[in-house]
Amino acid sequence: MGRFDGRVVVVTGGARGIGFGTATRFAEEGASVAILDLDETAASEAAGRLPLVDGARAAGIGADVSNGASVEAAVSRVVEELGGIHVLVNNAGITRDNLLFKMSEDDWDLVMGVHLKGVFLMTKAAQKHFVEQKYGKIVNISSVSALGNRGQANYSAAKMGVQGLTRTLGIELGPFGINANAVAPGFIATEMTDATAARLKMDVEEFRALSAEANPVKRVGFPEDIAAAVAFLASDEASYITGQTLYVDGGAKLG
Incomplete structure (x- = not known):
């Protein structure tokens, strides 16, 4: 038996990267999984x-997590197609990096809308079902950039906001059998970080090697590393943990 047999898990931004790695881990452990993505074709694929x-099932559903009506429709489809919802992983994200004096209002609004408003809207939609069944697990994806990172004023603010929201969710939803926690990844080898290398005009392997040298374990992270932490926090083994943020960064912020 898997830890998530009979459970329905929703992963936003689940078509690639950390999201797909996380969705895969839940599927391997017996869950039915709904992948939400802005691109429904990519989500379905x-x-x-x-x-x-x-006998677990999967669904790919298109959703704009920054839009309330889209979120409500997506959560309703999950419940209708997969028979319920028990775990929500808020992973959807975008970057619009720039130094403050170059950052546009749109750059700020887009990042805050997906990363922070998106977590708010998805959680609000899911918690109605969680409260009714007196059971639910929420895992929000933050980032080490929440502690500050040059060129990411928007992203850093949103990711620290996720941590504050997570603590508040733990307080408000705990009495209803709902746990809310966050995972803050460090450098993870994904398409997004590869794109950062390209933007910096660096070879991907060189970029990863430099990132590996910046932490005590001397390697970069992979989606599977984040998926393992998310799966634990979403499991009943973690039922006495709520409102917390777990940094999964190879110890990069120890120094």
């Missing part, structure tokens, strides 16, 4: 690649 077990 990713859902079709999940390693489902024991």
